[in-house]
Amino acid sequence: MQESVIYQDILQKGKQQEALNFCMSLLEERFGNLDASIIERVQVLNKEQLEALGRKLLKIASIDDLVIWLQQI
Secondary structure, three states: OOOOHHHHHHHHHHHHHHHHHHHHHHHHHHHOOOOHHHHHHHHOOOHHHHHHHHHHOOOOOOHHHHHHHHHHO
16 A cells, blocks of 8 residues: 555655645744735745755745745745
8 A cells, every 4th residue: 555656645745735834834933924925835835845945944034035035946
C-alpha cells in the first residue's frame, strides 16, 4: 500500500498542507493580518517553495520584501 501512487499522492498533499500552515503561521506572527492577494500567492506555492519561504523569512523585513520575493518565484 505504501508504494501505491495514490498513497504517495496523499502523503505529499499532507506534507504540502503542513508546510503551508507553518508558513502562514510565521507570516501572520511576523506581519499580522495579510492581504488576500498575498495569501493567495502563498497558497499556490509548492512544498519546496514553502520551505524556501520559511528560511527566507529570517531575512524578509517587510511586506514589500515579501511581495518582491513572491514575484521572483
